Amino acid sequence: xxxxxxxxxxxxxxxxxxxxxxxxxxxxxxxxxxxxxxxxxxxxxxxxxxxxxxxxxxxxxxxxxxxxxxxxxxxxxxxxxxxxxxxxxxxxxxxxxxxxxxxxxxxxxxxxxxxxxxxxxxxxxxxxxxxxxxxxxxxxxxxxxxxxxxxxxxxxxxxxxxxxxxxxxxxxxxxxxxxxxxxxxxxxxxxxxxxxxxxxxxxxxxxxxxxxxxxxxxxxxxxxxxxxxxxxxxxxxxxxxxxxxxxxxxxxxxxxxxxxxxxxxxxxxxxxxxxxxxxxxxxxxxxxxx
Amino acid sequence: xxxxxxxxxxxxxxxxxxxxxxxxxxxxxxxxxxxxxxxxxxxxxxxxxxxxxxxxxxxxxxxxxxxxxxxxxxxxxxxxxxxxxxxxxxxxxxxxxxxxxxxxxxxxxxxxxxxxxxxxxxxxxxxxxxxxxxxxxxxxxxxxxxxxxxxxxxxxxxxxxxxxxxxxxxxxxxxxxxxxxxxxxxxxxxxxxxxxxxxxxxxxxxxxxxxxxxxxxxxxxxxxxxxxxxxxxxxxxxxxxxxxxxxxxxxxxxxxxxxxxxxxxxxxxxx
Numbered sequence: 295x296x297x298x299x300x301x302x303x304x305x306x307x308x309x310x311x312x313x314x315x316x317x318x319x320x321x322x323x324x325x326x327x328x329x330x331x332x333x334x335x336x337x338x339x340x341x342x343x344x345x346x347x348x349x350x351x352x353x354x355x356x357x358x359x360x361x362x363x364x365x366x367x368x369x370x371x372x373x374x375x376x377x378x379x380x381x382x383x384x385x386x387x388x389x390x391x392x393x394x395x396x397x398x399x400x401x402x403x404x405x406x407x408x409x410x411x412x413x414x415x416x417x418x419x420x421x422x423x424x425x426x427x428x429x430x431x432x433x434x435x436x437x438x439x440x441x442x443x444x445x446x447x448x449x450x451x452x453x454x455x456x457x458x459x460x461x462x463x464x465x466x467x468x469x470x471x472x473x474x475x476x477x478x479x480x481x482x483x484x485x486x487x488x489x490x491x492x493x494x495x496x497x498x499x500x501x502x503x504x505x506x507x508x509x510x511x512x513x514x515x516x517x518x519x520x521x522x523x524x525x526x527x528x529x530x531x532x533x534x535x536x537x538x539x540x541x542x543x544x545x546x547x548x549x550x551x552x553x554x555x556x557x558x559x560x561x562x563x564x565x566x567x568x569x570x571x572x573x574x575x576x577x578x579x580x581x582x583x584x
Numbered sequence: 585x586x587x588x589x590x591x592x593x594x595x596x597x598x599x600x601x602x603x604x605x606x607x608x609x610x611x612x613x614x615x616x617x618x619x620x621x622x623x624x625x626x627x628x629x630x631x632x633x634x635x636x637x638x639x640x641x642x643x644x645x646x647x648x649x650x651x652x653x654x655x656x657x658x659x660x661x662x663x664x665x666x667x668x669x670x671x672x673x674x675x676x677x678x679x680x681x682x683x684x685x686x687x688x689x690x691x692x693x694x695x696x697x698x699x700x701x702x703x704x705x706x707x708x709x710x711x712x713x714x715x716x717x718x719x720x721x722x723x724x725x726x727x728x729x730x731x732x733x734x735x736x737x738x739x740x741x742x743x744x745x746x747x748x749x750x751x752x753x754x755x756x757x758x759x760x761x762x763x764x765x766x767x768x769x770x771x772x773x774x775x776x777x778x779x780x781x782x783x784x785x786x787x788x789x790x791x792x793x794x795x796x797x798x799x800x801x802x803x804x805x806x807x808x809x810x811x812x813x814x815x816x817x818x819x820x821x822x823x824x825x826x827x828x829x830x831x832x833x834x835x836x837x838x839x840x841x842x843x844x845x846x847x848x849x850x851x852x853x854x855x
Contacts, residue, residue, distance in 0.1 A: 343765030
């Protein structure tokens, strides 16, 4: 950390142009993340165990689905490989968002114990510091197992899908845009903690809870719930709408097929309120003192 | 003897109060448990629509399973959390030496404190999700007060079994440098083998038989079945509670053995 602080006086970044700020943020993020990776590697066995454990803990959701399918052939009209496509894509997206931004939920603790104050005087944007705080490389475990299940699903479903160039492109776009949508939810959740205090679990119910929901086909859920996750917190764009399009299935809400391609735009749009909320949160922050 | 009882009651009350101070976190937890309850309830409805009577439950019973398990999660620390990290931290920093000099037994101290914590979470995080579930779905909650009393006994035994497992994890810090890995693996097992993801009666074949015999079954599956009257005869109920008491005794005994081995390892450095 010392090398960062020495370069600039610790007074925030009032005069930097916008692009400089983003670059500074990314650079700070990279340095902090690298520091945490080095520190994690001190206990290498523990790192390997926890990476494996991270993959295993999330794979259990899929084992649950697998056990369900030992009793039924279809769930909500969907087969096991079709559900694997949903499961793998949202697990990979959430894993990616969790790796890059997941630790923003610790901000409630930092507000409570006052350690956010030190972050405010460092010459790196606070969001970058909060996101890179305790960067947990073990979370690649979830990404890896999500991509593994996704690969199996695509392998099994491959011959049945009427592939077009658009659909082929949609698969990686779905993963990255999905991660961005989850990321926006995480930033908004962190901003909420400025108001609510230690409420990390509210954020979890939209991210982890959302992912649990997106693992199952939309036909399973009530229409009102579907409307909520399409139009209010647009989680349906993480994987439901793109995956339904790939599978050639209609959307239960009757939206047209091209909506499937809107995920990147939706991701961009949801980041606006999230980042506004974040800025309002930082501005409203009053230190707890010590 | 009476002094001892007063001491551990005070420790338990401390555990209760400590968690009662986290008001927002508790409210956030209730919200999360309710959101998950809704999501899982819909998936169970899809499953029980396809296979009515799966695992010996009708749909109302399956939904009861969902909502009551959401209510018990935090109390049983089934998805992680609890005190084992704290013991591990105290072992790492050496503060455990202070604990050993207290005029109380280490295991009983932590048991009392953990039961206090669980009591708070049973009230703070347990009641509202069940109410939410009962308002939104048709549940199979019993009306017989005796059944609820038996359920509470069973929950308490389940909490002691859960404590037994987590106490062993905590003590493992005497031999391990860092507890994060083993805690995570333990959470994996707990999530899967307690019945939290799917009732253990749905697990097929010999694998199902195995998980139903393990201590994790005593933490969630058995209390759920007691509540829904799956062990309705007096003999059946005694057998279910006996299964829990057996695992509680085994784990507490094991904890005691490991504790005496661990305390022999402690070297107190003055300073």
